[in-house]
Structures are given as structure tokens and as C-alpha cells.
Amino acid sequence: MVLLGIDTSAKAASVAICDETQLLAEAMVNTKLTHSQTIMPMVQSMLENAHIALNQVDAFAVSAGPGSFTGLRIGIAAVKGMAMALNKPCVAVSTLEALAYNLRGFEGIICAVMDARCNQVYTASFRAHSGAVERLTEDSALPIEELIRQLTQFQEPVFFVGDGAGLCYNNKNVCLFDARLAPEHMVNQSAASVCRLALERMKAEPLAAVGAEAISPVYLRLPQAERELRQKQAAL
Incomplete structure (x- = not known):
């Protein structure tokens, strides 16, 4: 096909x-x-x-x-x-979900984020493991601060991917968990x-x-x- x-x-x-x-x-x-x-x-x-x-x-x-x-x-x-x-x-x-597939070979939590303006993002979280991607949350529009608060529950590395990745990665509260930024050639x-x-x-x-x-x-x-x-x- x-x-x-x-x-x-x-x-x-x-x-x-x-x-x-x-x-x-x-x-x-x-x-x-x-x-x-x-x-x-x-x-x-x-x-x-x-x-x-x-x-x-x-x-x-x-x-x-x-x-x-x-x-x-x-x-x-x-x-x-x-x-x-x-x-x-x-x-x-x-x-x-397609954004999460950019990081399919990674291990950890993938947080796909797109800039929705007004300090909000379109987002969904996934778990990448052994080449598979498992959806954890439904697609939603959230204030950045609310998303960061939700991500603190994870003990695994959290990879931000998407055009809103930088907005989230540079938030002052990402120090509360293991936040990482997708490589530049994989972020879009x-x-x-x-x-x-x-x-x-x-x-x-x-x-x-x-x-x-x-x-x-x-x-x-x-x-x-x-x-x-x-x-x-x-x-x-």
C-alpha cells in the first residue's frame, strides 16, 4: 500500500x-x-x-x-x-498523536504540545516504550501552568515535542520533574x-x-x- x-x-x-x-x-x-x-x-x-x-x-x-x-x-x-x-x-x-510518533523510539513520557496562544496549549500525553506509543490522555486545550502541574505526577522522563515544546520546557516549574526537550529535527x-x-x-x-x-x-x-x-x- x-x-x-x-x-x-x-x-x-x-x-x-x-x-x-x-x-x-x-x-x-x-x-x-x-x-x-x-x-x-x-x-x-x-x-x-x-x-x-x-x-x-x-x-x-x-x-x-x-x-x-x-x-x-x-x-x-x-x-x-x-x-x-x-x-x-x-x-x-x-x-x-502524530507528534508523539516523532519520538517513538524514545523511552518515557511524551508530552505533545502546540501553542494555542493566550498562555494555553493543545496537548496530550503518551508513554513510549519498546518502540510502541500508548496514549495516556485525550487531546485537550489547557493553560500551560495546569499542564505542568499534571506532569509532576510522572516519575519517568517527560519529553516535550511540538511547536509549544519550548513554551513548556522554559516554564519555571519544570524543575519539579525530569523535563526534556525533543531534538530540534524532531520537534515539529x-x-x-x-x-x-x-x-x-x-x-x-x-x-x-x-x-x-x-x-x-x-x-x-x-x-x-x-x-x-x-x-x-x-x-x-
Whole structure:
């Protein structure tokens, strides 16, 4: 099976192609260009370099959230367009769980964190052991201080990964547990990890692959404009 994955959930955008045994190609950009400018040219270039035609792709995987509201919509729209045109299935995965797969070979607690602004992060915790990743908490949006408090329960090393990793690692209270920062080349969201997680999901759950129309973003909280509107309405 050939799987094409996309992640546009944060500032870095990436695409990857893998089969059931190996990563075949990957591309990533972390620039000020919008994902709508970069994602499809990256897909085209990657396919050409890998000598794989788009119609040879058997399924598509996408990071469905949490993350940037606009970024998630761009990535999902790209996957929907390709999958619908080819009548191929899709797998949506958690951005945070895919981040944990960046550190799959580590031993300890993986805390995936994404900057949600206003001193909050999107986060979930996992335990990595013997090459496997076990989910410990559900995806949620938390104040950084609350997350740090929760992490003090662990006696194992806690590895921060994601674009919010630095915010948490530099918090004054991380001295209360064995906090570590993911290596720079592993800290950002990765389409290769999206592909790896999607493949495992399909093996474990035959119904994980669905039609493109069933894929939708997972935001965890309302967009800022809607939150501000509700605050104004509540104040009236």
C-alpha cells in the first residue's frame, strides 16, 4: 500500500509518501509562505522525485487537528480534493498523536504540545516504550501552568515535542520533574509520522479508512473571533 500524508496544522507544512515497510519520500517547509501556496507544489515535486504517479497512491492521511484553524482547513481540503478525484480512502489522525510518533523510539513520557496562544496549549500525553506509543490522555486545550502541574505526577522522563515544546520546557516549574526537550529535527509536526500512525490505525481498525467526505477538522475550541463575539454577547 502506498500512502500519501499531509500535515499543515502549524507553521511548518510537510508531505510524505510511504508504503507498509518504509518512508519513500518527504518534504517540509517552514517559511512565511501560506500553506495554500506551498502544499500542492510540494506534493507534485515529491511525487516526481519519487517517480510515483498520483493515481498510484492507495490512500491519503491527514493531520486533522488540533492546530491552526486555517492550516487544518487547507490540508484537509487538499486531501479531500485528491481523494475524491481518485475515489481513494482517507485516514484522519490526531496532530498530537502524530507528534508523539516523532519520538517513538524514545523511552518515557511524551508530552505533545502546540501553542494555542493566550498562555494555553493543545496537548496530550503518551508513554513510549519498546518502540510502541500508548496514549495516556485525550487531546485537550489547557493553560500551560495546569499542564505542568499534571506532569509532576510522572516519575519517568517527560519529553516535550511540538511547536509549544519550548513554551513548556522554559516554564519555571519544570524543575519539579525530569523535563526534556525533543531534538530540534524532531520537534515539529511531520507528515511522515502522520503516515506511520495512519498505517498502524488501518491495520488495527479496518474502518479507520473512510471516504473523503467524512474527514473534518478537529479544533478543540472555538475560533478566536467566535470566542470574542460570545464574550461580548455575554457582557450585554
